[in-house]
Amino acid sequence: MSSLRQKWITAPLLKWIRKVLPPISDTERAAMEAGEVWWDAQLLSGKPDWDQLLSMGPPTLTEAEQAFIDGPVEELCQMVDDWKISYEDHDISPEIWEFLKKNRFLGIIIPEEFGGLGFSPTAHAEIVTKISTRSTSVGVTVMVPNSLGPGELLMAHGTAEQKKHYLPRLADGRDVPCFGLTSPEAGSDAAAMIDSGVVCYQEYKGEKTLGMKVNWHKRYITLGPVATVLGLAFKLYDPEHILGEQEELGITVALVPTDTPGVTIGQRHLPAMQAFMNGPNWGKDVFIPMDWIIGGQENIGHGWHMLMSALAAGRGISLPSLSTGGAKLAARTTGAYAHIREQFGIPIGKFEGVQRRLAEIASIAYVLDSAHKATTRALDQGRKPAVVSAIMKAHATFGLRQAINDAMDIHAGKAIMDGPLNYLGNVYRAVPVAITVEGANILTRSLMIFGQGAIRCHPYLLQEMEAATNADEKEGVKQLDALLPKHFLFQLKTFCRAVFHGWTGGLFASSPRGVGEAAKYYRQMNRYSAVLTLVTEFSLMSLGGELKRKELISARLGDVLSELYLMSATLKRFKDDGSPDEDRPLLEFAMRAGFHNIEVSLIEVFHNFPMRIVGQLMQFLTMPWGHSIRAASDRQARACANLIMVPSETRDRLTKGVFLGNSGDGIDIVEQAFLSTHETEAIREKMKKGGVRALNDDAIDQALSENLISAEEAEQIRVTSEAVNKAIQVDHYESLPSTSMERGSSETLQ
Structure with missing residues (x-):
């Protein structure tokens, strides 16, 4: 029976699979093989095991990590003057650089045995998040050496000698690292990289040495202008067959001291009015000994896999930390400003249009912080969730953009006049940088999240692809034949589950125990997990390799997977926090927004599916009621908005980690006015009931003379009035602020 099935069913099916499978390049394969699957695989299983996620518990900090955040991180934030850094000096001061090096900010992830701090991913993320609420430029400067750079690559792949030499120097700042991957011609497409090296012998330190002669041109390299050691990716060739028969050896990664002959460090870029160091570099016939390859000669050709492995972890920390910090900052300051800023005699936060935007800001901050915590918790446990990291990078920066745009709208003129009092303007200008780097979001959303997720997370697809690419025909048929019954059973279960939950609206879907009223959200999560899994099966079977080229279909399915992850993390965070009733409006708003986005994405998939009848069938089966x-609702939005317009544990919990500024800073001024208005709210209500609505001196005198308030209350109101007037002010200048940056100059700071 087995042989007959293989002959008449499996073998023809194998041929068909080979025809429809999308071609996979070596770089794509390396990207798919890097990292691992985690909760994303559960979401694409059609029946998530919630115990796997909820049993992880919340992320925690050690005493040493918390002490570092309360000590050196707080002190660093107090030292920073972001206006001076970004607009006057266009550089971080020597004092801050020295502080960063002395306190090992550049060695957060380097183990203590090598002189680093040896902190967890959660601590790393919390540190970057807090710094970024003070200065994006300083945040990026701390972030880069600790993720996606030589330090992480050395720890994972370096030789004992390389670790011993470089890690202590990176930890204490004697060496400042950068990583050169992006080139003008290829961008982040490693397959198109033209930077190359040729295996050769050359005299080095008086001896004939085996190495490589390398030529490259890199740009957009963060910390490049100040780096002392350059991590370099290039394609290596062996035309003289010194190492063997193979001529093209693949992408290789080496560490190159920037004072090596032939290395040129170019003039600075100035990214979107940010002051972190960034610039191009070149190499002309640079001789690199073999032992400069990270991991030594045996790692020739493994560079792309090494980079993707590092990216699988680093991308889940770096930009999500910056984005979470920015969203928290927007929630904290906008809620305060909406309460103190009055229009037509009432706080602008009372206007329904403003309330809706406030609710969205608060919800975004809540979701991003929740997903950030869940991701770093997984990283703490040694996981490297590649697809989840891509989701976090793309959707955290998308979320930051929306939160800052809404915050700018509510602040209006306060946020568009530059100066030290403007705490949002520089974050707003940093958004395009976050959206673009570490893989542009358009490509991440269109190609990576679902493109990799559907293959990596599917329980059988990757194995079936391996069977289809097996050079041994008989062995490939055997592999596929063993998988087909399991895959068919999986499809049958998924079909039944998705159709049943689709037609019943998820009413009978399961939910984990002990989640209380949140059970209704878990049921819907299970419903849409099943729907996404079934739609994935239909898409792969009907489109095959064509799905890879239908980027908008892939992007929308990726959006569904992303929303499911973000919402899962939000549910986890709510439970980790003890399911506080006061936080429920945040959960309700976030979950409803997420489900709405999922339904919009799915319906757009159905309506735009290349095979129209398949799209209609998928909608009929899974979303028959639209x-x-x-x-x-407006009521829910109002409740959510109010949470960030009053002092409360919820507001503090939501915005934990935001640096509230030194005395006299823009954030501090608004925060103090916010607190003062709440302290005097009852007094102001008495004045309003008496017909006195203004807060100027004449109005206060009138209220005092009419015995509406006491002399002590009048003084309190004057203090509040002064605080509010100070908070709504913007900077103004007799002439433009001076700047030390001249176009085309090359200022570097060691």
């Missing part, structure tokens, strides 16, 4: 979950 939109079934509405976005948050």
